[in-house]
Amino acid sequence: MEILRYLAKGTLVVLVLVLWQLLWLLGLPEYVLGPLEILKHFAAELVSGELLPHIWASLVRSLPGFAIGTLLGISFGLLAGVARAFDQMLSPLIFLTYPVPKIVMLPIFMLWFGIGDLSKIMIIALACFYPTFINAYYGAKATPTILVWSGLNMGARRWDIFRKVVVPSALPLIFAGIRVSLALSFIVMFATEMINAPTGLGHLIRVAEGGLRFDLMYVSLLAIAILGYLSDALLRLTRGRVLAWQEQAA
């Protein structure tokens, strides 16, 4: 059974790719490209230098937004998790607006912050704020009381308890929140660029769509997929390092 399972791993992925390529050779509609063709076009665009400025433009929007949103989310979430007055004031508003799709704020942000990068960064930050806030909040709330008591007993000050007990015990949940935010930051970045942007991968795919350049569509699709995959892998690596003391960081 173990051997079977080992063999099964990844088989379907390879099978799908092979089937896709074979179907393409047999003849698919022109808007579906084979995997090898996509790779070929991707390499060509990468070499010609047409793709890199768009990737850069997208990253310049998504990463600052992600950083601002997660930092604010984590600090506010931890604060609300430990300070009751703050919790009672802020949390109802956050939980009330949590199921609201944050992307609807984009037109309003476009009015306030202009149609440039600022409104996009702000909307990405807003979207990234929520998952990290909620995870940090629950993480801080779920700190084992025994640990806090023992810390107090041994004469730790409030700040020490926050730094050495609350934050480490909230970290696993915080990382779960960061992972959701990271995925969200790419989704929102792509969406805002599709709606209006002069550069970026979302813009590239719209231009390609308008010009029926299917190769370019798949190239930007592959680029965003690689970005999403790489950043997620990087995050998991960081989590493995930071949470090395935790038994199951997987």
Add this chain to the structure above:
Amino acid sequence: MRGEPLSLRSTLTGVRPLVLLAAALVAWELCARSALWSPIIFPSLVRIFTEFGLLVARSDRLMEAWHSLYRALAGFGLAAVVGVTLGMLMGRSNLIAGLLDPLFSGTYPVPKIALFPIFIFVFGIGSLSKVILIFLECLYPIVINTYHGARSVNRVLVWSALNMGASRGQILRKIVVPATAPFIFAGFRVALPVAMIVVIITEMVSSADGLGYLVMYSLSSLKTDRMLAAVIVIALLGLLLDGLLVLLRNRLVFWEKLETYYT
């Protein structure tokens, strides 16, 4: 606390949740009345709520909400059926898990929204391409949660049922499904807001109806009061759907109460 006569402290605690909301509304109205900004940038609350009334009262505007709602629910419903089935199969069979898990965990961090332009070519610019994209985005959280839930079913329970002569169907119905239900609903609760996000995005990008379209159309006509009214409708819809889901969950999974901040 509750039994005490109204002390200053308890009133303060009761009022606190509203403080921030009230402050935000007052600040907005002050910005609107201050004449520092054009009413296009900060329309007053009165105008927004007039537009909101029009939106709810007029049947053609209400239809826009219906278009968005049925797209979101169709994609979500499809994902719920397929996702729970796949997740259950993966949780109960190592072979299927081995086949499908690399596929799902490999494509999980990839933003599926990027497929939308291609879906437009494959499925047309109507509702179908949007519903399929919503289905795809909702599928992941539902499958992953169901899979984890079905895998973490207490083995002792399954063994005792087997010992007492339960059939496979009985075990599935009486043990695995109830034990997985809280996980399934956790997945639903992640997926439902995602469905709303994706329906609004796709309607903003390309559509001739729906609330996302109404928002973009009002913005291009500089009717920001109408745009904000549409935003309020979207927000209320998101809240309402989540509330209904929590209600349904607490009915079905009555042995494990879900804590929510608002009920």
